[in-house]
Amino acid sequence: MVELMVVIIIMAILGLAVIPSLMGSSDKAKYSRAWSDLTAISNAFTAFYGRVGNLPKVSVNEQTGAWTLETGEGPEWEGIDAEALLQSFLGTPLDEIEDPWGNPYQLAGNWNSDTGKGHIIVYVDKGTTTGGSATFGTGITVTARLDPYNDNMPMAKLIINVPTGEETGDQTP
Helix, strand or coil: CHHHHHHHHHHHHHHHHHHHHHHCHHHHHHHHHHHHHHHHHHHHHHHHHHHHCCCCEEEECCCCCCEEEECCCCHHHCCCCHHHHHHHHHCCCHHHCECCCCCECEEEECCECCCCEEEEEEECECCCCCEEEEEECCCEEEEEEEECCCCCEECEEEEEEECCCCCCCCCCC
């Protein structure tokens, strides 16, 4: 009986030593999953670009966060359903893509599918937390959630940036 009590006490001590180290793991896992999702979304757009040679214009509904993809003019867009193609690369329906905090991933950009110029950024909305500015190139900035496990880096990825000429004052097409 004494041996059994000693084993139980040792197991309890080990359990108490392990529990504090596991307490922050779920929060850290959320940030890790968000970075993986940002990479997957960026890779899906890259695969889309590789398949079509262009990207669709992206619009975001400000109230729901839903993405709308609009194709451009030209022969490369014939027969292309932009949302279905991007969804095929993601493996998830666009209306079901949410960050670990239950919000839709945000897209920002000015991509013009007719000229093949502009930029697209995917990021995690800061929500109710303190956000940080992520700046890409000249004048491309979004306010995103900060990752406390990665030196408070803003959680944003630049998908594509083909300067339109407006950033440098050059107006040549």
